[in-house]
Amino acid sequence: MEQIRKWIRENDWKSMGIIAYYGYFAVNVLVKAFGYDSSDQIYKFFMLSGVILLGMKLVTTRYTLREIVVIALMLGAGLFIWVMTKKATILFLFLTIIGIKDVCFRKLIEISVWTRLFVAFIMVAGSAYGLFDIGYKTVPNAQYVEVPVYSLGFSEPNAAYMTIFLLLMLMLYYFYEKLNIWWFFGTCLTAFIFYKITFCRTGIIVFFFAWGIILFEKLVKNKKVKFIYALSIPVGAIFSFVMMILFNSDNDIMKTIDRYVSGRVYILGKYYHDQGLALLPRNQEYFYASYHGLIDNAYMYILLYCGWIFAIAFFAALCVTLVRLYKAGGYKELVMLSVFALYGIMEQFVLNGFMNPFILLAGVLLYPTMLNEISDGGDNGKISNSSNS
Structure with missing residues (x-):
């Protein structure tokens, strides 16, 4: 017993909790990178392991009274939404944000980069050598001509491209200060090759949009102009809402927009x-009563499933996050959030912190000292967002 007490006294529980959080994050990134979901047994096993690691982080972290109150509100909202909608996306997003205290955000990006690079190599090489089903099929292009596509071991070609897209975005962020003409051509060539393989139009459009706003951020020196990045999420939300309430299948303009987003506006x-x-x-059963398809738009997914009260609070929190990042000079973070804000019009995966780790930056509202890492440029992986508690 005395040896146990000595071990407890001598060990740094805070550091152990932080390491556990990195493990929790890595496990979830890994299963998401391979394309597993809640219907897979392996996903449930890794999810349970991740929850245990997250629990270790939560019980080894000291919180202020203010933080405890906010955490209680977040957990209450997350649990209520989970019980009502039968969807745990928001609950796990909140849990991941709650656990991010004292964690280095750049280290999370590093974990994501190397994990997704490993998975991409395994899936592409495995498909090429017959280890996985290459997933050949044909789909119609804009001229209604059938073109060949490949899913490379994933469930769909779009899932294969998503793996490459997320990897490229994470690398562009991680090496942001080193980006040059070679990075531009190298990543564009990679994105184009996998576009030809998967024919994922959404992904390639958003990828080139990403490079466009990266170049804009690097070339424009006026900091006031860069506030435009802080408008990305409200613009995406308003655009989605207007398209939803005004959609008219008889309107040629709306029909064209709907066609380019694969019928998402119609749904x-x-x-x-x-x-x-x-x-x-x-x-959730309420929606199945008159089922029209999956709600892919992340903004309207929140509004339709979670209701006005939560949607307004949720988007208000994200908007305040954008402003805080802007004031802290976190322009590369704003660039990435703008990219995923655009993707959110067409996909709801942006609400998942393991696929879109930049949404975890909302943690600056709960733990303001997270901004220290942003303003310090990442501090080379050192923990810089610890709170005085």
């Missing part, structure tokens, strides 16, 4: 006109 419009909006989260 939103049908749900809105059939079921309207609510103040509070609604049961």
Whole structure:
């Protein structure tokens, strides 16, 4: 017993908790990178392991009274949404943000880069050598001509491209200060090759948009102009909302927009006109009563599933996060958030902190000292967001 007490006294529980959080994050990035979801047994095993590691982080961290109050509100909202909608995305997002105290954000990006690079190599090489099903099929292009596509061991070609897209975005952020003409041509060539393999139009468009705003950020020196990045999420939310409530299949312009986003606007419009909006989260079965398809738009997913009250609070928090990052000079973080804000119009994966780690930057609202790492340029992986508690 005395040896146990001595071991407890001599060990740094805070550091052990931080290491556990890195393990939690790495495990979840790994299973997401391989494309597993809650229907897979292996996903459930790794999820349980991750939850245990997250629990270690939470119980070894000291919180202030203010933080405890906010955490209680977040957990209450997350649990209520989970119970009502049967979807745990928001709950796990909140848990991941709650656990991020004293953690180096740049280290999370580093974990994501190397994990996703490993998975991409395994899946592409494995498909090329027959270890995985290469997933050949044909899909119609804009001229309704069938073109060959490959899923490279993933469930769909879009999932394969998503793996490459996320890897490229993470690398562009991680090596942001070193980006040059060679990075531009190298990443563009990679993105184009996998576009030809998967025919993922959304991914390639957003990728070139990303390089466009990266170049803009690097070339424009006026800091006031860069505030435009802080408008990305509100613009995406307003655009999505307007498209949903005004959608008219007889309008040629809206039909064109809907075609370019693969019918996503039509689906939103049908749900809105059939079921309207609510103040509070609604049961998932309510949507199945008149099912029109998956709600891929992340903004309207929050509004339709979680209700007005939570949606307004959620997007307000993200907008305040953008402003805080802008004031701290976190322009490369704002660039990445702008990229995923655009993708959020077409995909809801941006709400997942293991696929879009930049949404975890909302933690600056709960732990303001996280901004120290942003303003210090990452501090080369050192823990710089510890709180005085």
